[in-house]
């Protein structure tokens with residue numbers, strides 16, 4: 001008898017998403033919970049994006065613009081990247097999948113750091129590729145070891161910068177040196193989902209490297225900084241050659257109409273962007289200080305989230321905090337069982353997190 005699922009699917013496990021607030025409240029019959037588990041924007045959605053959605057909602061009987069003209073034009077103006085070097089996706093998650101479906105043949109080799117964003121491996125294995133995971137060194141992506149792992153079969157390298165879940169970032173010179181040594185038949189994907197939160201100017205920015213490396217793809221998202229995670233819209237920059245191939249494989253209407261309108265408007269919402277960056281910065285410093293006062297170890301981050309080492313193990317703390325209506329992320333599936341990951345929330349959410357953590361740890 002033929003196997004039902006294609007090769008490799010049997011071994012995959014579903015992506016473990018952060019628990020939705022509604023689900024927790026339904027299960028426990030409680031209200032007033034907070035969620036700091038999915039690196040979302042605590043301020044909500046860009047008001048300019050919301051306005052654009054309201055206006056667009058009346059035209060939903062029409063298909064979206066499959067070329068993404070207005071959003072790509074706006075991205076092109078904002079970032080100085082030519083129109084034909086931009087691709088849109090149903091979240092940057094879709095672009096990760098599109099990259100594997102466009103460039104990876106079954107059996108080809110891919111490299112990532114580990115722990116990193118779990119979706120790379122999932123997509124690669126789903127496409128029949130082989131993934132090598134190179135351990136982080138002191139919670140940082142180890143570019144030297146990644147270089148050493150390259151073989152003649154290597155087709156794609158995924159680098160998450162700053163890295164999820166550690167929040168560590170690669171510096172400009174290190175990234176440049178690494179890219180200069182990569183064979184010129186390997187697609188390098190720089191996932192910059194959190195780059196707008198990186199406060200250190202020395203952190204590498206893919207945009208500055210785009211013209212130097214024809215096989216570089218830079219991925220960005222509207223989910224975090226602009227608060228559009230629920231709408232699903234991300235984008236990528238790459239050479240026109242790479243983008244052309246990806247356009248051949250992608251679904252014709254992969255970026256929906258509301259998402260395109262919202263994202264186009266959000267790019268102009270500098271007040272919301274500034275407010276978000278400030279809330280994250282202030283939130284992180286409050287949380288760092290509180291953890292230091294509690295004598296807990298944490299990893300400083302260039303993103304809107306960070307790791308905390310917890311005495312009784314991350315899964316247990318996750319469960320105990322859940323009962324108190326505070327959703328954090330256990331790091332078991334990232335092979336960091338002693339850690340939880342949280343994102344910076346609003347001031348009152350951060351305070352509630354600290355109080356609840358003290359309670360569950362008996363501090």
Ligand SMILES: Cc1ncc(COP(=O)(O)O)c(C=O)c1O
Pocket residue numbers: 038039090091092093094117160164191193220221222223229232233234
């Ligand atoms: C590193 C990283 N890349 C990509 C994504 C996906 O973002 P999107 O919502 O655009 O699909 C996330 C979301 O959590 C992420 O952490």
